[in-house]
Amino acid sequence: xxxxxxxxxxxxxxxxxxxxxxxxxxxxxxxxxxxxxxxxxxxxxxxxxxxxxxxxxxxxxxxxxxxxxxxxxxxxxxxxxxxxxxxxxxxxxxxxxxxxxxxxxxxxxxxxxxxxxxxxxxxxxxxxxxxxxxxxxxxxxxxxxxxxxxxxxxxxxxxxxxxxxxxxxxxxxxxxxxxxxxxxxxxxxxxxxxxxxxxxxxxxxxxxxxxxxxxxxxxxxxxxxxxxxxxxxxxxxxxxxxxxxxxxxxxxxxxxxxxxxxxxxxxxxxxxxxxxxxxxxxxxxxxxxxxxxxxxxxxxxxxxxxxxxxxxxxxxxxxxxxxxxxxxxxxxxxxxxxxxxxxxxxxxxxxxxxxxxxxxxxxxxxxxxxxxxxxxx
Ligand SMILES: Cc1cc2nc3c(=O)[nH]c(=O)nc-3n(C[C@H](O)[C@H](O)[C@H](O)COP(=O)(O)OP(=O)(O)OC[C@H]3O[C@@H](n4cnc5c(N)ncnc54)[C@H](O)[C@@H]3O)c2cc1C
Numbered sequence: 001x002x003x004x005x006x007x008x009x010x011x012x013x014x015x016x017x018x019x020x021x022x023x024x025x026x027x028x029x030x031x032x033x034x035x036x037x038x039x040x041x042x043x044x045x046x047x048x049x050x051x052x053x054x055x056x057x058x059x060x061x062x063x064x065x066x067x068x069x070x071x072x073x074x075x076x077x078x079x080x081x082x083x084x085x086x087x088x089x090x091x092x093x094x095x096x097x098x099x100x101x102x103x104x105x106x107x108x109x110x111x112x113x114x115x116x117x118x119x120x121x122x123x124x125x126x127x128x129x130x131x132x133x134x135x136x137x138x139x140x141x142x143x144x145x146x147x148x149x150x151x152x153x154x155x156x157x158x159x160x161x162x163x164x165x166x167x168x169x170x171x172x173x174x175x176x177x178x179x180x181x182x183x184x185x186x187x188x189x190x191x192x193x194x195x196x197x198x199x200x201x202x203x204x205x206x207x208x209x210x211x212x213x214x215x216x217x218x219x220x221x222x223x224x225x226x227x228x229x230x231x232x233x234x235x236x237x238x239x240x241x242x243x244x245x246x247x248x249x250x251x252x253x254x255x256x257x258x259x260x261x262x263x264x265x266x267x268x269x270x271x272x273x274x275x276x277x278x279x280x281x282x283x284x285x286x287x288x289x290x291x292x293x294x295x296x297x298x299x300x301x302x303x304x305x306x307x308x309x310x311x312x313x314x315x316x317x318x319x320x321x322x323x324x325x326x327x328x329x330x331x332x333x334x335x336x337x338x339x340x341x342x343x344x345x346x347x348x349x350x351x352x353x354x355x356x357x358x359x360x361x362x363x364x365x366x367x368x369x370x371x372x373x374x375x376x377x
Contacts, residue, residue, distance in 0.1 A: 007280045010269070014257035014286035015044030016063065018094035022047050026060035026259060036254040037069050037098040046287035047260060053281060055261050056272035058290040062258035067128040068103070069096030069253030070173040071147050073199065092147065092251045097173055099150065099250050101298060104128075107156030107231030109213055110250075111149045112136070115205030117213065118148075120226035126295060129252045136251070147251045149201055151210075154243035155234035165246060175199075178244040191240050199247055210235040256296055260289030 015022040018036045022044025036042075047057060071092045104110070104121040110128075112118055112135040119131035132148050157165045168174040177194045192203035212223075217232035234243070261283045262270040268277035285304045292300070 007282065009267075009282040009284060010046040010050060010261070010287050011283070011285045012043075012046030012049075012287050014038065014042045014260065015047060016254040016257050017042040017044075018254075020044045022060075023063075023254075023257075026257075027063060027254075028061050031063055031065065031254065034065065034252060034254050035069055035092045035094050035096045037066055037096060038254065039095070042257075042286070044257075046283065050261050050269050050278075050281065050283065050287075051272075053269075053278055054271050054273060055269045055278060055281070056275065057259060058262050059259035059294070060257075060289065062289075062292075062294050063254055064125065064256040064258060064296055065129045065252045066098060066255035067125055067132055067252050068099035068101075068150065068250040070099045070168065071096065071249040071251050072172045073175055073247075073249055074172065092253075096251065096253050097168070097171070098253075098255070099168075099173075099248060102160055103150060103152065103156075103248075105230065106152070106159040107229075107234070108150045108152045108160075109210070109235070111151055111201060111206065111209060113148070113201070115202045115209055117209055117224060120224040122226060122228060124295075125298060132250075132252055147249050149199060150248045150250050151195070151201075151206070152246040153231055153234035153240060154245060155239075156231040157246050159231060168248070169246075174246055174248045176244060176246050179242055191244055192237075195245065195247060199249065201247075207237060210240070211237060256301070257286060258289065258292045258294065258296055260287050262290065263288045 015026070016036050016038040017023070017040045018038075020043040024032070047055075051057065069092065108121060109117060110119060110121050110132065118135045119128055121128065123131075136148055152160070152165075165174055165176075169176055175198055177191055177198060180190050180194065189203070192201075192206050195201055195206065196203040213229070214232055214236045216226070217229045233239075262272075262275070263283050264270060264277055266277075267282045267284055267288075269281040269283050270276065271278050286301065288304065291304060291307060
């Protein structure tokens with residue numbers, strides 16, 4: 001790293017971006033080929049940088065897989081070629097759009113390629129992922145592409161937000177199957193036949209599955225452990241025919257790296273050799289490891305920030321930046337390594353706000369001084 005920095009806070013995020021060397025070294029065999037919901041910026045640079053300084057890492061193989069990344073549906077196949085077209089659907093791209101949990105939370109139903117349900121859609125991420133992987137690998141009539149289908153009634157999409165669903169549809173990630181009378185081709189067999197034609201889901205099997213799902217609202221066992229049935233009644237065939245439905249193809253995708261740099265209660269990065277703090281090197285956020293153990297609860301990234309960003313690393317680093325230090329750029333600097341800092345560096349003893357961290361950062365990270373190329377998002 002060029003320049004002399006009195007304290008460095010690494011906030012470079014995780015390492016789930018496809019194809020980066022940290023991920024390649026850490027990922028267990030079964031996860032190596034998965035697509036990722038992460039942008040290229042999650043490249044593991046902070047881990048690599050700190051490792052060069054002797055930093056320790058923990059739980060590097062603990063990677064959270066999100067069950068539902070969107071697989072683009074592609075163009076609608078020619079009439080009558082739904083199943084054939086689905087069978088040759090391309091594999092997911094390396095980076096996929098996240099299909100949010102809310103799609104299932106609002107009543108979305110997961111179907112394998114044979115049109116059957118195979119899991120409680122509201123179960124934990126790892127449980128749903130394991131069931132999807134088994135279903136897509138052949139068990140339950142999958143098609144071997146790690147891809148299953150997410151089907152939503154119009155009411156489920158209404159609860160989720162039709163505008164957002166329309167956004168996904170505009171990007172080719174979801175498709176609305178309109179009621180037959182409104183279909184451009186005039187229908188020809190009902191809404192489930194139209195679904196079959198679009199993605200190759202067998203209409204008769206889907207009809208039976210959704211009928212059972214609609215009945216499950218009354219407590220009839222549905223073959224999964226699902227106990228809460230959002231919008232189940234809206235899957236009654238007569239209602240689907242009247243209101244249409246929506247469909248997406250989804251696949252498990254790498255989402256979050258629980259592993260990362262070992263750090264102290266003051267967010268100091270710890271040495272691999274001695275487990276003692278590496279002087280003036282701090283880390284915060286997803287670049288750190290060990291906070292969540294083997295599995296992060298979804299939506300808990302704020303914990304990373306609450307634990308390590310504002311409470312600890314900013315304070316600790318400002319303790320150093322308080323002192324007069326000579327650097328090639330002047331004096332009293334803390335460097336927050338990220339491209340857009342949200343970390344105000346506070347004087348921990350008196351609560352004064354130090355000179356703006358953002359301004360300081362952008363001043364510091366000129367192309368000539370930037371330690372690693374900023375990964376663009
Ligand atoms: C699609 C998606 C949805 C998510 N939804 C949620 C959610 O609902 N709730 C939740 O709690 N969590 C969610 N997460 C996880 C959460 O977004 C991340 O854990 C969190 O953003 C990590 O914050 P961070 O500040 O550590 O790193 P990031 O937000 O990843 O920021 C790292 C920054 O460092 C920069 N950087 C990296 N390398 C370098 C370098 N070499 N030089 C300079 N700059 C560099 C990057 O460009 C980036 O700006 C989601 C993640 C994804 C991918």
